[in-house]
Amino acid sequence: MKLLGYLITLLLVATPMVGVANDRNDIEETIAARLALMKPVAHSKWVAGRAIEDTDREKVVIEQAVISGLQYGITTDSTTTFFEAQIEAAKAIQRYWFSVWQDEPPEGLAPNLTATIRPQLL
Template sequence: MFKTVTVLVVALLSFNVFAAPTPAEIFSTINQRLSYMEDVALYKAIHRKPIEDIEREVVVIDKASQSAAQKGLDKQSVIGFFKAQISAAKAIQYRYRADLLSQPTTAQPRDLKTVIRPALITLGNQINTDIAAYLRDGGHFSASDYATFKTTLNSKYLIDADKKALFQALTQIRLQ
């Protein structure tokens, strides 16, 4: 009897390991990625770098869309999502930098090249992997998911319009 119960429990747990992520888990990873943007803004302020770097944005979108295609996502449908993420990221950075004008900080940001960028790449790949798994499992993002998305993205520098644009782009992602 013990052996049968053990086999059953192991079998059930192994199915959970391969279960597609939930929308809430995907939204949480997107939020994690955006949570680095205050550090990015502070790093750029200290090093007198502009927030907008079109050349870097092109590289990010290219690498992210290639990663998405490798995970089985339609490359073109992901480009809009990554552009929306970049827009949200810049919105956070600009608003945070504006606050720094009247509320200076002595905080030190994590290093852009050795800490932040590697984390952003890892999280971006995780987002692609999770979205692909979710869609392959028959999932789709719908208007009923927006309330969870909106509350999960918790940066005080994101406004509803930023969140709506990002969510709308997310709903456009398709499998290859």
């Protein structure tokens, strides 16, 4: 949890997201909710034998974020910087879970990445 707090602080300091959320708490909650989905993302990738790194998907996420950000008057550069940082944090969390599962694989069925998780991320 300390790591999550650090990542949230880093993301908030790295790029101001004025106008996207009503206040700082909304931003923090949105970031935390998105990063909380990284364990299920990792689980899905682990079971499917997929790599954590998916540059094509990252481009799609950033492109969609830029389009959304422009509607709030946020520059392309600010949105790109913010989401690149969040993607790096997300990959760090996924790498953590992959390392844990080297010794003890995850239990239960993995959620469907495309149908269940990704819609929550966008």
